[in-house]
Amino acid sequence: MASDRPDQADELAAFMAALSQALHATVVETHISWVLLDGTSAWKIKKPLKLAFLDATRLETRRQWCEDEVRLNRRLAPDLYLGVVPIHGARAHPNLTGQGPVVDYMVHMRQFPDDALLSHRMGPGQLDPALLDDWARDLARFHADAPAATVAARWGNPQSIEAGMQGVLDGLAAQEGVPQTALSGLRAWASEQARLLAPVWPVRQQLGRVVEAHGDLHLDNVLLWQGRITAFDCIEFDPALRWIDALSDVAFFAMDLVAHDREDLAWRFLNAYLDASGDHAGLPVLRHQLVYRALVRALVAKLRERQRRDQMAGGSMPRGPDYLALALRWVGVAAPVATPQLVITHGVSGSGKTVAAGLWSARHEAIRLRSDVERQRLFGAGAYTPEQTQRVYERLFYLADQALAAGWSVVVDATFLARAQRQRFQALAQAHRAPFQILHCEAPDAVLRQRIQHRLAQGRDASEADLAVLAHQQDTAEPLSQQELRHTLWSQTHQT
Template identity: 40%
Template sequence: MEIESQEELGPSLLRQLKESGSFGGGDCDLIETHISWVVLAGNRGWKIKKPVDLGFADFSTLELRKHFCEEELRLNSRLAPEIYRRVVPITGTVDQPQFDGSGEIIDYAVEMQRFPVGRILSEMIGTTQVENRHFETLAEDVAEFHQSVSTAPADSRFGSPEKVWTPVAENFEQLKLRISEEHSLKVLARVEQEAEREWQTLEKLVSLRKQEGFIRECHGDMHLGNMVLLNDRIRIFDGIDFNEELRWIDVICEVAFVVMDLEHRGMSHEAVLFLNKYCEETGDYHGLRLLSFYASYLAMVRAKVAAIRRTQQSEDDQEPDRKEILPLMELASSYFHDRPRKLILTFGLSGSGKSYFSQHLVGPLRVIRLRSDVERNRLNEAKQLGENVYSSESKEEVYRHLRRCAESVLRGGMSVIVDATFLDPEQRKPFFELASEMGCELVILQFDAPGSILKKRVAQRQQDGNDASEADLSVLEKQQREFQPLSETESPFAVRVDTTLDRKDCVEKVVSEIHRGG
């Protein structure tokens, strides 16, 4: 006998499953959403989908609930296999149900491993248990995930400009029905105008992204409330199984959700660390042009959810717009505002500390870092360089590639630091031109260290074998022979970095000088 209504399932089936010991005995905690029940008992959890059809989610038949339980297991096992265990049939009758029995199947549940209380990332913000390294590792995991999942065919319905813009426009209309304070309505109108204006410049890029294969079967709901810290690693759970449109999206839209959620929680430092590492892992710097648009849209979706939640509360419990809705709309608007951008170049021999210090400048300066060693290896793997990756021709191609990526970052509204030797004035010239074209400030970080220290660092790096740089002592010696100091016209843009000083003090000094210059 199939369950036909949630009125029948809720008060009866769950109670009978508990009384039969199906949940393992002991205390049970019930979490109810508009589309499911989750029962937590012992070290297990069971998620049962409500027999409802809400339009965007249809679980109205037994076959549909089975299908979406199987989809939930398939999709979430990609990112959290240790949490999602199996789909288990509920057999028997509503009065005498049991898991995986021999009787008639009346429903299905997704069985999960229960994780400890207080480990949800959104609840851990501000604690010492969550560190910068967790967000960089998260970026690596998300990058690997995005590179492994299925890609939407170019002729599929997913990811077209119409599919991207329609929910954005609908979200504005839905918000207009749910907020009433005059200032909030003005902010809403401003964000809508900004989004429409920005969309006019992005529509062709959205089409191109689809053709280039960036529409993929993503998680679909990647925010901190769906992340848990387990065994010192962030795991992502509760992806969207019930609506294909919400998970077949541009990968940069999914990244934007994480960035927006972190920034909304006052974690801009962690947001840029996550974003920088993701871009370094994937090379998708060109996608940054869309990041602000998607981040703004997702902030407005959050505002709508908050508005809906408020309408479900009693008048006495309702918070004013300014408590949650207005800050989200202001955040959404901020993504369309021009921010001062900097184009920062490193200048120094191999072993002078460029990579170490540029990495430690990412968070404080909120910049995206481009590493010539990483991008050289990426081009080499793609067979875009000659046999000798350090030949003049290969070097020229690497610097052309770095300039293209830097331009993408700047057009995305962010500052960028290009970590390369830049020993040849001809290598620096295109970046001076780029800064002029983009109307952004140019800074040259001039790294200094004695020759003996340079040799020691390069030799140690070669011995360790865990760095992207392949420069050895012979490369260093060649650089020393061909070294040309900055010209008189370039020197005014330089900030000297003495990497023999205390590293923390040196980083703070450089950050202070760059901010003072800007």
């Protein structure tokens, strides 16, 4: 605690008891806060602590942080954060009616059920995957609208990135039960990454990708609220943890989905974010940030484990995700990282390419590139001339080249009806020494037509191909050669 008075703990306990009685609320305690829940509202009070990473001992600091918390979190969850409420009177007899001096402040929020948290909705059928597409687009807009750090700022520079990684590794080294061989491997990998990425981080700053983001996007801070996924409880007490590369936010959320055994949702979300943001230039730093975020959660888990062990005097504790093992997997300490692969789809519109590509992406931790998305990014609506199509394939080739160079497998979701285009991408795979496959998709003509009409009627998909485009594709498609068929995977569907 933040005082030399031996009775402060008793005083604060009495304060919480009196306040919870006044609000008819139950108290939930976290490491740095108390949260009072009355069934309708949540009231969050910051503990007057002084820790290695924060100092909340001054009343004015706690007031400022409460105001910052409301301001910052209203960016993503405006209906959840209601304001800052002063607590008057004395700690032994607090009131919310304005009688007496202000003794503390609290953030007033709407209460939500526990099962609204995504950490409680990871089981099969508990979360509509389509909601993640909307969340990815919302997060991309949030990052695009957020203030960007200037190049002169220290946020996001190579020194601060390396210091953050070394800090979390030092923290893990001080914990019990962390294998030294694992730490040695992680330190060697981090050192090599610092060398390789030193010229990349300044470019990210120059591109405006270091922004005032959320900073703490794990599954306990993301919820289903009013029919949409959104986030709350961003970091307000330390700007350095909030002014970060936008892909660090994305990596945090995707990492935690993988840690909870939902690789399918993680890669769907990640690729939807890249579709929305177009930030494929960040792929060289993605693995670094996935590993960093996994290590952060591994350290948090170790600290909580020690705290609970002290409180429970050796009692059993539930085990959560093994974040350290996940970091080691991505680094290649326990086993070599899989060789990047290049897969292209093949088939006319409506044949199921996007679904098949998404499934392959989740199984192989692959970046999915969609011709329909890149077509709209380049030209807007209705761009299907031969010249425009050629430009789209040039863009896909460039992005696939960049992703493979960054060490990621790639699946390119496009029709690839021209043999020359298929051959060009096969040559790209050979240049990267990456295995190459064609994912052929087909469906009966009636199913193709029905899917296209349904997709156009809904108006939610990036594809604008209509029945005229389908007819042209069927008339001009160049079939797979015998040589191509040797490395072709087949996906057939007969249902809409």
